Amino acid sequence: MNxxxxxxxxxxxxxxxxxxxxxxxxxxxxxxxxxxxxxTTLVVLDSMAAQPDREVLADMLVRARVGVRVLIAGGRYDxxxxxxxxxxxxxxxxxxxxxxxxxxxxxxxxxxxRGTHRVAAxxxxxxxxxxxxxxxxxxxxxSAVLGSYLASAAQARELTS
Amino acid sequence: xxxxxxxxxxxxxxxxxxETAARHLRVVRVVHLTETITHxxxxxxxxxxxxxxxxxxxxxxSAGEKRNAYSLVGDGLNPTTYGISVMRRGxxxxxxxxxxxxxxxxxxxxxxxxxxxxxILGQRHALLVxxxxxxxxxxxxxxxxxxxxxxxxxxxxxxxxHAAHLEDLEVLxxxxxxxxxxxxxxxxxxxxxxxRFADQPLGTHxxxxxxxxxxxxxxxLAATAGWPxxxxxxxxxxxxxxxxxxxxxxxxxxxxxxxxxxxxxSLLQRLVDHGVPVPSLCRQGVCxxxxxxxxxxxxxxxxxxxxxxxxxRGDAMLCCVSRGSEGSNIEVEL
Numbered sequence: 001m002n003x004x005x006x007x008x009x010x011x012x013x014x015x016x017x018x019x020x021x022x023x024x025x026x027x028x029x030x031x032x033x034x035x036x037x038x039x040t041t042l043v044v045l046d047s048m049a050a051q052p053d054r055e056v057l058a059d060m061l062v063r064a065r066v067g068v069r070v071l072i073a074g075g076r077y078d079x080x081x082x083x084x085x086x087x088x089x090x091x092x093x094x095x096x097x098x099x100x101x102x103x104x105x106x107x108x109x110x111x112x113x114r115g116t117h118r119v120a121a122x123x124x125x126x127x128x129x130x131x132x133x134x135x136x137x138x139x140x141x142x143s144a145v146l147g148s149y150l151a152s153a154a155q156a157r158e159l160t161s
Numbered sequence: 162x163x164x165x166x167x168x169x170x171x172x173x174x175x176x177x178x179x180e181t182a183a184r185h186l187r188v189v190r191v192v193h194l195t196e197t198i199t200h201x202x203x204x205x206x207x208x209x210x211x212x213x214x215x216x217x218x219x220x221x222x223s224a225g226e227k228r229n230a231y232s233l234v235g236d237g238l239n240p241t242t243y244g245i246s247v248m249r250r251g252x253x254x255x256x257x258x259x260x261x262x263x264x265x266x267x268x269x270x271x272x273x274x275x276x277x278x279x280x281i282l283g284q285r286h287a288l289l290v291x292x293x294x295x296x297x298x299x300x301x302x303x304x305x306x307x308x309x310x311x312x313x314x315x316x317x318x319x320x321x322x323h324a325a326h327l328e329d330l331e332v333l334x335x336x337x338x339x340x341x342x343x344x345x346x347x348x349x350x351x352x353x354x355x356x357r358f359a360d361q362p363l364g365t366h367x368x369x370x371x372x373x374x375x376x377x378x379x380x381x382l383a384a385t386a387g388w389p390x391x392x393x394x395x396x397x398x399x400x401x402x403x404x405x406x407x408x409x410x411x412x413x414x415x416x417x418x419x420x421x422x423x424x425x426x427s428l429l430q431r432l433v434d435h436g437v438p439v440p441s442l443c444r445q446g447v448c449x450x451x452x453x454x455x456x457x458x459x460x461x462x463x464x465x466x467x468x469x470x471x472x473x474r475g476d477a478m479l480c481c482v483s484r485g486s487e488g489s490n491i492e493v494e495l
Contacts, residue, residue: 010359010387038387064363067387090285090364094389 010067017074022101026073048081061089077105084147107148178210216305217278223270224255232297236304285364287313292371312338318350358386409485428480446482458491
């Protein structure tokens, strides 16, 4: 993604999530380019794991009109969650662009406790579930609807009795 | 309770409400909506249930020598009648024939319903745009949205004295969430389209049916307002004139037969001439009936049905208008 700004837009919504300096840098460069094309709004959030932040983003998306392009920058967890959130609010793939500024975290969906959690892991690796404490294997299976990777008990196949 | 399987000719479904093959329906009501537009309600002669349909679907009606597609105006849910509104064109075609020959109690041969203009699942709001007799599928969409408790902005552009179904739309617009904008001039229509395209919530899909010039403006204004094509849907009832095209050849994959297609003759016509049956209806690249699978070849797509993605895949074509590039060979999967 981020092959360049979609210049057909009638407006832009730039969403910067988290405190990574690169996130701010990416958002700044988007704004500089977008502002010369169409009205541009910036929203800065701490984390997609925080309910008040999700409400702020929901409010922005509800107020947005068709013609908008939504540009999302942040860590991997926040970007994948924000993309799913934007899709849930009616945004199409053509209207979304994103830039992952670090891969220190990952959204995983635990098949057992059925929660989506922010974990320090990578697809293919293992991690303890923050919800049910099972040791999870993170599968290379991303759900665009949930904005997370599927994870299931790493030792499930080894149980014999 | 005794279950009786009903014999239905050729249908794999036992329940009559799945019947969409060619069959006769009885005209149960004829209403003159305007000077040139007449509405016909059709029902099963045996009093049976009719197949449900997606909003924006059409029915194929045998009208004299012609088979024409007419949009159904209902919401499509559990219909007991199919309603079509037909405009007299004065060209001696099927629509004129229906006006001149059909009265209540007559039987008409129909096929379908078929869905070519369905609502997008998950749309959060709709912008519905009707021009003239193009109101028919738009009314179907509006009724379905109304029934589901959804929201829509409806634009209806008509010539004074030719406002078929305006009252039906006004009734729908009494419901909160459905807003009707009625206009009667081209300038008003363009201004209204510009205004409405600029103010639709994220997640809106737009649907339009009307004359070609209006649909052109609709697409242009949507693009100007930053709408991605995936949100901009339309149904045409007429296509632009095509040039005769270049000569090419077609190979029928199942038999290996190679057929010359000269300039000015369609691939469809040549296939039929050589005993390769291909169903067809509009023969102007609008209805999608003659879509055929293509194994290989350089296709010049000239239809108004396939999406840009479909066209770039190159594995299907509408053989009534689309052709091979000059001197090339198209291998068709027939």
